[in-house]
Amino acid sequence: MSGKIYEWKDITENRKIKTRVCIIGTGCGGATLASELTKLGVDVVMLEQGGYYPTYTFDNHELNMAGKVSAERNLQTTADGAINLVYGNNVGGASVHYWADSYRTPADRLEMWQSEYGIEHHTEKDLIPAWDELDKRLNVHPATDEYLNPMNRLVEKGAKRLGWSGHRVPQARKHCQKSGHCMQGCAFAAKQSQLVTHIDDVVKRGGTIYSDARAERLKMDGGKVRSLLARVIDRPSGKDGPYTIEIEADAFVVAAGGFGSSTFLLKNDLKKKLPVLGEFLGMNPSPFVHALYAQDVIQWRNIPAGFGVDHFRKPVYDAKGNYVEGGYLLMPNQLHPGTLAAMIPGMGKEHQQWMSALPRVGGTIGWIDDVRTELGRIEMDGDVRKVHYSFGRVGAMMIRDLLKKQVLINFAAGAEKVLIPDNRATLLTSPDQIDVIDGISLRPGTLLMAAPHPSGGCRMGADAKTSVVNSEHRVHGFDNLYVADSSVFPTGVSVDPSYTIMAFSYVAARSISGAL
Numbered sequence: 105m106s107g108k109i110y111e112w113k114d115i116t117e118n119r120k121i122k123t124r125v126c127i128i129g130t131g132c133g134g135a136t137l138a139s140e141l142t143k144l145g146v147d148v149v150m151l152e153q154g155g156y157y158p159t160y161t162f163d164n165h166e167l168n169m170a171g172k173v174s175a176e177r178n179l180q181t182t183a184d185g186a187i188n189l190v191y192g193n194n195v196g197g198a199s200v201h202y203w204a205d206s207y208r209t210p211a212d213r214l215e216m217w218q219s220e221y222g223i224e225h226h227t228e229k230d231l232i233p234a235w236d237e238l239d240k241r242l243n244v245h246p247a248t249d250e251y252l253n254p255m256n257r258l259v260e261k262g263a264k265r266l267g268w269s270g271h272r273v274p275q276a277r278k279h280c281q282k283s284g285h286c287m288q289g290c291a292f293a294a295k296q297s298q299l300v301t302h303i304d305d306v307v308k309r310g311g312t313i314y315s316d317a318r319a320e321r322l323k324m325d326g327g328k329v330r331s332l333l334a335r336v337i338d339r340p341s342g343k344d345g346p347y348t349i350e351i352e353a354d355a356f357v358v359a360a361g362g363f364g365s366s367t368f369l370l371k372n373d374l375k376k377k378l379p380v381l382g383e384f385l386g387m388n389p390s391p392f393v394h395a396l397y398a399q400d401v402i403q404w405r406n407i408p409a410g411f412g413v414d415h416f417r418k419p420v421y422d423a424k425g426n427y428v429e430g431g432y433l434l435m436p437n438q439l440h441p442g443t444l445a446a447m448i449p450g451m452g453k454e455h456q457q458w459m460s461a462l463p464r465v466g467g468t469i470g471w472i473d474d475v476r477t478e479l480g481r482i483e484m485d486g487d488v489r490k491v492h493y494s495f496g497r498v499g500a501m502m503i504r505d506l507l508k509k510q511v512l513i514n515f516a517a518g519a520e521k522v523l524i525p526d527n528r529a530t531l532l533t534s535p536d537q538i539d540v541i542d543g544i545s546l547r548p549g550t551l552l553m554a555a556p557h558p559s560g561g562c563r564m565g566a567d568a569k570t571s572v573v574n575s576e577h578r579v580h581g582f583d584n585l586y587v588a589d590s591s592v593f594p595t596g597v598s599v600d601p602s603y604t605i606m607a608f609s610y611v612a613a614r615s616i617s618g619a620l
């Protein structure tokens with residue numbers, strides 16, 4: 105029997121529901137978990153605080169879509185205003201606006217998580233069967249030539265000239281139309297987001313999804329969660345509606361995302377029991393540059409990242425332990441005209457000149473790996489969530505190094521000028537000026553950066569003093585409360601995280617169903 109996706113308008117009175125497993129969040133973590141559980145014949149109910157936007161409602165209008173599939177229209181920042189937090193708030197979570205880069209977790213990272221953090225059952229050997237299956241379901245293949253837009257080709261050319269290693273990025277796409285509207289939700293259902301894959305599977309197998317339903321309060325009895333109370337949101341006004349849904353279940357899983365899961369558990373007053381809840385937050389801070397080319401680049405068409413530079417994935421330290429370079433992936437950037445207008449620094453004539461030349465404006469971006477850098481933390485100030493993240497001394501060095509490498513690769517690819525999105529609109533006309541990067545202020549609010557890959561906050565590990573969940577994804581001290589998303593990662597993944605999140609959910613599904 106087929107399941108159903110309910111919206112706010114379907115709920116006209118308070119509801120009480122019983123199920124086997126209740127999952128909070130419908131992103132890569134929650135949807136993959138629900139898909140696996142329903143495959144095993146387990147009854148699931150999913151809650152999603154965001155709206156349900158089926159593919160036929162996508163209109164390719166950048167600003168309309170930001171209001172639907174980008175939480176807070178991408179305007180949330182860290183508490184100090186330094187970094188933009190980018191995440192999903194809709195059925196399918198951030199996968200609806202992600203780039204579909206689908207990397208298996210590097211073996212060195214899984215080994216480190218095992219040896220340094222004591223994580224079990226998540227070795228490469230454990231995860232390969234999940235990825236093999238996901239490759240088929242999400243149609244993951246390395247990007248071929250036809251999907252490389254001019255900016256991708258320029259990055260490939262620049263890397264070759266500089267002798268930097270790169271690769272064709274594995275992509276979760278089927279019959280891609282090259283529209284370039286990946287970040288607005290794919291109107292062709294070609295990008296294999298959770299919305300058009302695992303969510304679809306869950307509904308076909310009888311799973312129930314309540315969109316517009318914010319999970320609020322766990323009702324607990326010692327170490328056992330009895331039920332969960334959710335508030336139905338009145339979508340047209342965005343305000344709390346009058347109705348609630350109470351779910352009784354044998355197991356409850358928090359899959360509310362890297363920024364959401366620890367927030368939910370903190371709101372449920374679990375910090376006293378779990379001292380590191382909300383700690384060790386990573387977010388792959390992502391500095392980027394703009395570059396002006398002689399020819400049209402039209403960065404907003406075709407897929408965002410078909411070619412990536414992995415030469416600097418692992419940070420290099422000298423014999424004394426001093427940072428030398430690296431610790432990030434470097435990619436072509438894809439921003440659309442409305443976002444570019446906000447992200448290109450400067451005012452008046454200078455800004456207008458860049459905007460008039462928009463088809464020739466390309467750029468690059470990179471994700472700093474949160475591993476040896478200082479990690480952040482989420483705390484509640486009353487009802488208000490505060491996200492703190494200070495990249496620390498090494499993190500700051502990585503940011504400057506990544507900016508320099510982006511300047512070099514754009515010039516190597518033939519850029520006429522490179523513009524840094526800092527408060528001084530620093531402009532370079534030659535790679536010889538690279539030292540100006542050392543003078544760029546990294547104080548909050550001076551350099552635009554995004555954070556699309558949150559991790560941590562509910563770190564996995566054996567000890568309740570230093571972690572929140574065990575290797576079975578079960579919250580320490582609870583019989584039936586679990587976490588299944590990027591918030592369990594002990595550090596950043598060192599590549600884009602979606603495929604790690606999904607493979608971890610395969611493991612979580614086995615643990616949870618085994619304990620029912």
Ligand SMILES: Cc1cc2nc3c(=O)[nH]c(=O)nc-3n(C[C@H](O)[C@H](O)[C@H](O)COP(=O)(O)OP(=O)(O)OC[C@H]3O[C@@H](n4cnc5c(N)ncnc54)[C@H](O)[C@@H]3O)c2cc1C
Nearest residue numbers: 129131132133153197198203204205319360361364600602
């Ligand atoms: C622009 C962009 C591009 C990206 N590109 C890539 C890429 O190419 N490759 C890659 O691997 N990764 C990419 N990422 C990151 C990737 O999309 C995310 O890491 C991943 O989708 C996160 O999955 P998740 O399940 O952990 O969380 P989410 O997708 O954030 O899902 C959590 C869901 O829980 C819901 N929720 C939160 N709190 C509650 C509550 N109290 N009650 C009910 N629901 C709640 C949220 O609304 C959300 O929908 C990108 C991210 C962005 C922003």
